[in-house]
Amino acid sequence: MKLVSYVERPIHSDRPEIKLGLLIGDDCVADVAIAQTWAQGARGLSGRALPHSMMELLGEWADAAPHLEQIAAALPADDTCLTLKGARRQPVARRRQDVFLLPPVPNPLSLRDFDGYEKHARNMYRLHSRAIPQTWYEAPTFAYGNPLTVLGPDLGLPMPRHGTALDFELEIAAVIGVGGQNITPNEAPAHIAGFMIMNDWSLRDAHNGELNVYGAAKGKDFATTTGPALVTPGDLADRQIGEGAELRYDLEMVARVNGQERSRGNFKDIHWTVAQMIAHASEDVMLYPGEIIGTGTVASGCLLEQGAADSGGWLKPGDVVELEVERLGHLATTIYDAR
Secondary structure (H helix, E strand, O other): OEEEEEEEOOOOOOOOOOEEEEEEOOOEEEEHHHHHHHHHHHHOOOOOOOOOOHHHHHHOHHHHHHHHHHHHHHOOOOHHHHHOEOHHHOEOEEEHHHEEEOOOOOOOOEEEEEOOOHHHHHHHHHHOOOOOOHHHHOOOOEEEOOHHHEEOOOOOEEOOOOOOOEEOOEEEEEEEOOOEEOOOOOOHHHHEEEEEEEEOOEEHHHHHHHHOOOOOOOOOOOOEEEEEEEEOHHHHHHHEEOOHHHOEEOOEEEEEEOOEEEEEEEHHHOOOOHHHHHHHHOOOOEEOOOEEEEOOOOOOOOOHHHOHHHHOOOEOOOOEEEEEEOOOEEEEEEEEOOO
16 A cells, blocks of 8 residues: 555645655555545445554554555556545545645654665765775665655755755665564564655755864755655555565666656665664664655666766756656656745
């Protein structure tokens, strides 16, 4: 199933109600609460109290997710869901254009971004005339992002004011659904609620100077875009390669800028698996539902790797960056000048 967080349009309040929904196809968003009442009458599904938000759902993932899977399975997989009515004749679903999608996890507890792809790491070190250090192969490494600046699929990105070398990064992120500490790599897949596309925006002129002193800060913390939906592992089962610690997925990944393809890769080519990342992150640390694990930039998945530092071909206001991943969807962001 594909889970979303959304508000209904038109938006008349500064604090509109954030709803938990199911993305059906590309054009429908179903309200899970109303969909349950329809499924009770039309399919004989038992009712139960449902989580009101994504964080509530993640907090009771093991118990609530199977019930939501039943609701999702009962719904038609096309736009005929728009004709369905639930309790008090409320529409079960709305068209995509009639809702405003937020990040699937609007208020994540944390954001860790790993460096998972060897080829990407090699390309980045080569830019500094260095080889990948041996320590890269000893354990997966990560940096913390800013969970308070996560954007969703229906928000543009204001051009940062403290630099000009704006770059995208084509990534997939996992979301923790079952907490734990000192999780083994073989146990880790059971802790994953789902996957989503992630654009780890970077401001290279700020970032590079920071890395020479302490680490990524203003080069990274202004924004990360995720979406459009949190896709559960069951929807990816036929693309699964390996199990446990070696779990991978065969998912093609593409990035385009203004309609022109700029990057292509595959999730299966990752060096450090998501299971290994989760295990490493949980060493002596409790992971909680609602934490995001970025898996790293796919090879050639950013403009820096493609020579933008020499050509000056960075992103600018008016550009549209599209990230597309098989089964996970399409995430488009327009850069705009907010000054």
